[in-house]
Amino acid sequence: MNVLVVNAGSSTLKYQLIDTKTHKVSAKGSCERVGFSGGTFTHTANGEPKVTDSVEFPDHKAAIEVVLKDLEAHNVKIDGIGHRIVQGGWYFGDSTLVDADILAKIREVAPLAPLHNNPEANVIEFCLEQYPELPNVTVYDTAFHFDMPKVAQTYALPQDVCEKLHIRKYGAHGTSYRYISQKVAEMTNGAAHKVVVCHIGSGASLCAIEDGKCMDTTMGLTPLDGVMMGTRCGSIDPATVCYLQREGGYTFDEVDDMMNKKSGLLAISGTNDVRDVEEGAAAGDEGCALAFDMFVYKIATKVAEMATAMCGMDTLVFTAGIGEHAPAVRAGVADRLAWMGVHMDHAKNALRAEGAWCLSTPDSPVAVYVIPTDEEYMIASDVERIVGSK
């Protein structure tokens, strides 16, 4: 099945055309600066990128229109479209075939992810209008976490407030966790039972997966919570927000913006890129050294939390941009966890292998892997599963 996978960010729209049989990506591209002037459209087919500058994308509908027209011009056949949705809210524990009801629900839960859900819904609407015969499937970042145990998902706030405003832990990166969980099962022949996955990119979260089920995750009501990230502070005393408003005179929108966009690695080191942080630390910059140590410390302590959610851990997985490509971060986390049976083979850790590999010593009580994530492939296979079952 030939599936177009669409991933609409707050100001971008990325896509991939995937053949679910061969796993081959026949075309991919992105629209940058959606909602701003001077956008860029990149389309890569057969490994040859073609970049078009000065394309105007006033909104996400304009972006998907450019993508679909371009694919049409190349005579590409599409059997279905898969859409990544950031927030499935209190409705979706699995991916869904889109109809009017689904679309309405995606918009209904949008206050939980105001920068993402509405643009994504607009994109779907456009696809439905232009290609009414094509099936559209929505794949939610939160669905994997939907059924996590009540003790993990419930916030100890007044329950009438939680019900009215739908406050709970939703988590994120669920599609990535689902993919990794399947891969781990394949790679270990089902020997992995208590798995902690560290999805560490510019957004970062951890997930406790016991026999394929989410037991807990570090992101919360929003993707701010949990570990420290590129520009996000992660878990801090929630009363800090009130304190900043009371003592600093900030509005809640300003604090929200500060915590999401001006904090994290950026706030401690001056850069949000972990490679620059590493280089700065190596060159003796104190801010960078602290940022790196904090980053590793917070990941390691959260690994221990996730392991405790399962009363143990037999497998630790690193994935996503930093998890796959930053051996120093992996080593820092693993070394802080040696006491709980994480024994890393540092030579294996330093490898830059293609695909997945094991980086623990042969007798390590906890097996450690790098497994490159592939959310697009997971979305495409969901489209096949859901369309095929209809």
Next chain:
Amino acid sequence: MNVLVVNAGSSSLKYQLLDTETRQISAKGNCERIGLDRGIFTHTGRDGVKTSEDALFPDHRSAIARVLSVLAEGDYEFDGIGHRIVQGGWYFDDSALVDDDVMAKILEVAPLAPLHNYGEAAAIGYCREKYPDLPNVAVFDTSFHMSMPEVAYTYALPKDVRERYHIRKYGAHGTSHRYEWMVAKEMLGDFCHRLLSCHLGNGASLCAIEDGVCRDTTMGLTPLDGLMMGTRCGSIDPATVCYLQREGGYTYDEVDEMMNKQSGLLAISGISSDARDIRNGANQGDENCLLAFDMFAYKAMLQAGAMIASMAGVDTITFTAGIGENDWTIRQAFCECFDWLGVRIDRERNQAAVGNGAQVISAAGSPVTVMVIPTDEEYMIALDVKRLVEGC
């Protein structure tokens, strides 16, 4: 040394007169409903008789005045006064003999604990006026945590904001955690290096203590963060505060109040913030009460995992305060989850360990020693007074 220990809360003022050599308490009592109508004054003297009478305490000065005059009337003598101070802010990494400079600093850091530091400072001020010759020692709930490493106390917020408003993890219950370490070390000697101290009361926090030094703790800038508590929600996504204002129309003061006073065990059980009431409900099968306990235990366990990671292992776990000393079911659930780290609880010892003083509840041969150690912050404060006054 005879020490008067004063613990001024937001609307109460408790006191104990105790002898640091014998640990005898010759008088104790409480001024309740300070700043409100219908105040109550209770006092128990050396005869052990408890009296209770109506009183009016417009402020903390009037409360400490009452205490001092009752003690003077009863010919009670003391050589120094120890004051529990909730927040020592960025100044105090140890208890301090009070002078004008210390007073000014307690007031300067008060915005971090507005409901506490002002009242406490007022009580100290009165003591200094009334007995200018007596030493006053301030003992801070936060000072023990000042030894935390930078990775643990730093919030990843913009540096200028952090510095201007002194934002960091301060923690709390430091005097209690310090006491737990002192007693565990006395009892276990060389077997105790990495201690997880679980202070589980109406307010609750965990502390990772490695060779007497705080490695990390669960409370944060304020005592809201960390574990779920009687009426506090503990750690939740900080963006929830923004969301509640944006979508729910609450002000930040309302959210602050909600998170501190209407959340926690109270919010989930729907009946009470008192663990004993919730235990009764749970025993009768009430689902909300069961969930409240399960959540309390779960969140304590999870954060215990993080605390243990901060010191790369654990050899001793202590439980203290209301729930920690009295609720054996929570201790059992907690310990059984950590079987994978070598925690073996002795179920019978654990069930028997209610109200019997400090004792071991782990099984013989358990790699990790688990103890119940009833906390005694007043004694710890009195010891600090002696240490600072006598210089030893």
